[in-house]
Amino acid sequence: KAGVTQTPRYLIKTRGQQVTLSCSPISGHRSVSWYQQTPGQGLQFLFEYFSETQRNKGNFPGRFSGRQFSNSRSEMNVSTLELGDSALYLCASSLGLGLAGTLNTDTQYFGPGTRLTVL
Amino acid sequence: GIQVEQSPPDLILQEGANSTLRCNFSDSVNNLQWFHQNPWGQLINLFYIPSGTKQNGRLSATTVATERYSLLYISSSQTTDSGVYFCAVEPTNQAGTALIFGKGTTLSVSS
Numbered sequence: 001k002a003g004v005t006q007t008p009r010y011l012i013k014t015r016g017q018q019v020t021l022s023c024s025p026i027s028g029h030r031s032v033s034w035y036q037q038t039p040g041q042g043l044q045f046l047f048e049y050f051s052e053t054q055r056n057k058g059n060f061p062g063r064f065s066g067r068q069f070s071n072s073r074s075e076m077n078v079s080t081l082e083l084g085d086s087a088l089y090l091c092a093s094s095l096g097l098g099l100a101g102t103l104n105t106d107t108q109y110f111g112p113g114t115r116l117t118v119l
Numbered sequence: 120g121i122q123v124e125q126s127p128p129d130l131i132l133q134e135g136a137n138s139t140l141r142c143n144f145s146d147s148v149n150n151l152q153w154f155h156q157n158p159w160g161q162l163i164n165l166f167y168i169p170s171g172t173k174q175n176g177r178l179s180a181t182t183v184a185t186e187r188y189s190l191l192y193i194s195s196s197q198t199t200d201s202g203v204y205f206c207a208v209e210p211t212n213q214a215g216t217a218l219i220f221g222k223g224t225t226l227s228v229s230s
Contacts, residue, residue, distance in 0.1 A: 033217055037160075043205065045217035056217055088160050092218075107152065108218060110162035 002027065004093050004111035012117045018079040021114045023091030025072050031055075031096025032074035033108065034066060037088040046089075049074050050096045081118045088113045121146045121210040125221035132196050132228050140191040140224045142206030150209035151182055152218070153191050157202050165191070165204075196228045 005024045013019050025032050033056075034046040045058040049068035066076040072093075078085055092108040122145040132138055144151075153165040166173050166180040168189065173180050177196075182189040193200055203225050207218040 035218075042222055043207075043220035045219070048217055058217065090160075090162060092162075106150075107164060107167040109164055110154070113160045113162075115160070 004091060004109055006089075006091050006111040006114050008114060009112065010115050010117075012119065013081050014119050015081055015083060017081050018077065019081060019116060020075055020077045021089055021091075021116075023074045023076075023093075023111060025074070025091075025093030026109055029093040029095055029109075030072055031094045032068055032072065033092045033094075034074070034076050035090045035092065036060075037090060037113075038084075038086075043090070046076065078116075083118050086116060086118045088115050121148070121208065121219055123206060123208055123219055123221040125204075125206055125224050127224060128222065130224055130226045132226065134196060134198060134228055134230045136196050136228075137192070137194045138196060138226070140193070140204055140206075140226075142189040142191070142208075142221055144187050144189075144206075144208050146187070147184070147211040148208040149211045150218070151189055152207050153180055153189070154205045154207065155200075155202050156205060156223070162205070193226075196226075198228050198230050201226055201228050 007022045031050045033048040037043045048056040052068045063079045068074045090113045091111045094108045095106050124143045126141045151169045154162045156162050168180045168182045170182050170184040177194045179192045203223040205223045207220045
């Protein structure tokens with residue numbers, strides 16, 4: 001099976017702009033989660049989508065949003081970019097078989113990431 | 120919230136040496152995974168191990184859920200093992216959370 005793919009791999013934006021990142025999960029996986037990785041804060045959970053519904057959300061401002069399509073592909077959007085949004089954005093997919101209201105309890109597989117630089 | 124602590128933060132080894140990485144967590148979990156992040160940022164899944172012991176080649180892992188820790192063993196290390204190793208958990212009693220990552224152990228293996 002093909003792995004998780006993310007596009008674009010690298011992105012440079014300026015403050016105030018908005019950006020959309022894309023993630024295609026492993027075939028058959030219905031859950032897609034997004035994480036932000038920075039040197040200072042490490043890996044932090046942004047949100048998770050399952051069957052086109054946001055099932056969980058981390059502690060990030062409303063400028064960070066996402067969606068999932070019927071084919072399980074997901075996009076995340078960051079509006080009004082700030083310098084602190086520069087990070088590696090990682091997407092993970094899994095079968096999503098966990099209990100309702102909680103994140104899945106099965107293995108998560110990560111994509112290669114999108115490295116976003118905000119100038 | 121749950122705390123995930125990894126030790127040591129840094130580890131320098133000669134090729135061929137063995138090592139043990141530790142992950143302590145402060146509350147019960149229903150998911151624990153070990154990842155290796157390569158220099159290009161890719162997180163590679165090593166083990167899904169909420170409890171018990173698993174082995175995969177030169178790597179093995181043990182999680183003692185009742186004592187809230189997990190160990191990752193690397194035997195006969197190779198230069199390609201270099202990178203950052205993360206432990207990540209999903210807390211049992213915090214609905215709406217996701218994988219909580221430790222700060223990682225940075226491993227450098229020299230030839």
